[in-house]
Amino acid sequence: MPKNEQILTSRRFLPMFLTQFFGALNDNVFKQSLLLVITYGWLHHQAGEISTLNNMVALLFILPYFIFSATAGQIADKYERSGLVRKIKILEIIIMVIATIGFFIGNLWLLLFALFLMGTHSTFFGPIKYAILPDILKPEELVSGNALFQSGTSMAIIIGMILGGLVISYAAGDLTWISLTVLIIAGLGYLCSRFILKQPVPTHKIEIDWNFFRTSFQTLKYAKSLPVVYWVLLGNSWYWFYGATYLTQIPLLTKDNLHASENVVSLLLTFFSVGIAVGSLLCRKIGGSQVSLKMVPYGAIGLTLFALYLAGSLAFLPERSGELIGIYEMFNSGPAYYHVMLSMALLGISGGFYIVPLYTMMQAYAPPSHRARVVAANNIYNAIFMVASSIFSIIILSLFKIDLKILFCITAVLSAVFSVVLLRQLSFKLATTDQIVEE
Template sequence: MIGSFALMKQRRFLPLFTTQFLNAFNDNFYKMAVVMLATYAIYTTPQDVAWFNALVGGLFILPFFLFSALAGQLADSHDKAMMIRIIKTAEIFIMLVGAVGIWLHNVPLMLLALFAMGMHSTFFGPIKYAILPQHLEEDEVLSGTGWVEAGTYIAILGGTIAGGLIHPKIAIFGIFAVAIIGRITASYVPPAPPEKEAEGLVIDRNVFRSSWQIVNGTMHIPRLFLAILSISFFWAIAAILAAQFPPLVKDTLGADNTVATLFTAVFSVGVAIGSIIVNRLLKGHVSARYSPGSVIVMGLFVLDLWWAVGTWQHADASLMGWREFLSIRTGDRIIFDLLGIAIAGGMFVVPLYAFLTTTVAKSQTARTVAANNIVNSGFMVAATLLLSVLIGMGLTIDDTLLMVAVMCIVSALLAWRLHKACD
């Protein structure tokens, strides 16, 4: 075993870490650029903005639901390094389509590229976890997994800030450049042939049948069932919050895109902080004992956010920037609530992922992650669809926060059952 920081100097880890970092960065760079363009330049009514943001979330997640089973099978049965290079090559062409869509303000093209990026990440996701046990020693896998998780959240933050602050027509060149750099770093990932147990695995290309078989084969294991269900409720909550940030900021709080970017950045930083805190508390031991309390605290912060937003008053018709927003006392309170939600959320979800990556055979890791992605994406798509319907029926943007608070209670009950069953 080598030190945690020394892993970053190793070819068996650094190229993979850099490639997955750029992957997450570009996903969020492009998605946020599209959201900001639609929110502040294409659509004018609050209902259209809210609907578009919900659609963006649903379209990006839909491929995870449809193609995760196929992605897991391919990752377990083929050389993972070769697959990474194929996937990153495809990203370059996807970003070309997305760039044209942004340049022309063509919503169908932008959404097509967004769906394709979701598919690209669907196939990359299982690989980045399943490849670690092949390239790292057994006592280095948790450290490597921690770096991947931390890198993902930092990349989300960076991509969100870039997409929120850079003018969309300038962002075109950025997203294309990141895709090219990601393909270059992918070429340095060492070979990762399939485990012997997975050699000759017959690929079922029927996405519905294979999805059912992978989910059914994973969810019958009690600890995995409870962990995946708990994680799914968390990501459904995150999908609702992410979809509501831009319209909440613009139409309810009367703020501009810098505040919307600040919201998402605070949320990303908070999840990373929560991940660090719970890892320190657990000291490397896989346990869900802090998860039930964490999500209850998360729900309390959501309730306070709902109250703060409901009492918000902004008389000026112009959109305020982040400095003016933070100068308002309630603005500080809203940011504090968001940070609390994110920290508690990180403490809730990170230990649950450990159940998926440390309690199954190496030859099945990708398919286990794929099963989790299928169920997660199903919950997220359902949440965004429900959100769209409720908004269409007249539910206000800020009142959707009450729905999130109720979902936190359900998540706490599931996490409690997991804790009692496995700890």
């Protein structure tokens, strides 16, 4: 039985893992630094409300997933994937050069254009990175590979956010250093991509359709024709809805409920991300190497129970006034704060239990000739659910003026209901599929 460590150091897996890690790292270093540069007004040509600009940052990064995912899936199924990865990594370096020019001349619109291009870069890389795993790994290694991918991505996200904040903070307005940082990370990603082994071409017969409306519709329609895959994609996308609902509220939770500073936001994100990494790795050790739903119910239960635990923890926080507390003060402010930190870690662990088996099933049950397009459909659904999460949170918090704790409770209950439906549907579809195979 293969171990995570053996896969991680293998020539087949390590270059792809590192390429993916540096890509996710650079996405988050750049996004976080741009948010901070906008928030603290370090651009000469900045105009508009800070909140509006920050929301624009989030929108511009996710917009390419709507527009280009289906086309990206077609390309990833038509051409040799290791070569595609290298071309995409060269594109990343060019995008970071554009961003560097934007930082140097203080042009916000050029930086936002670079951000849109980074979203586009990630959109085209996404179908490849998950479609390539079944090609470079043995069937019994697929769960371990996905566990390592998820844990590595989680760590890259939190390291990227922290690194972006630290570079901006210590540079004291000198944007040369953040420019060098993103260029170096992009260069490391390209160097790692040079070692990815050449892969077989899934099919040459695809004619690329550049009409993204038609292609997106056809891609989603095809995914829906695969019963098991379709419900797996909905399960994946629900996790993105759930995660976006909670993670988006962490700054507000930190300021209004914990009465804490920006550093505590990073601390809570760290607990959540480390939790996902731990849960992803434990998923392989506890659930075994077989592709199955075994760990998903445990993850689903945790996502409900620990969300309620978080909401309950917030209710017992002491009232505070005056200056915002930092990390040190929070650790010395009583057990209520420890419950909040613990709940964030447990939510992350539950997320790892939930998402790793579903991503593995997506790869295992998608036809090899259409695997990248199935991943593209997954990305489109993810984007739709994330936008729905933002609208849902705005309605609850802004329109109805409902307390943050109630939002968490509502989301927890919705997660329980959705998970019951998901598991029943998947169990039935899997049983039907297995019966057909036997016949």
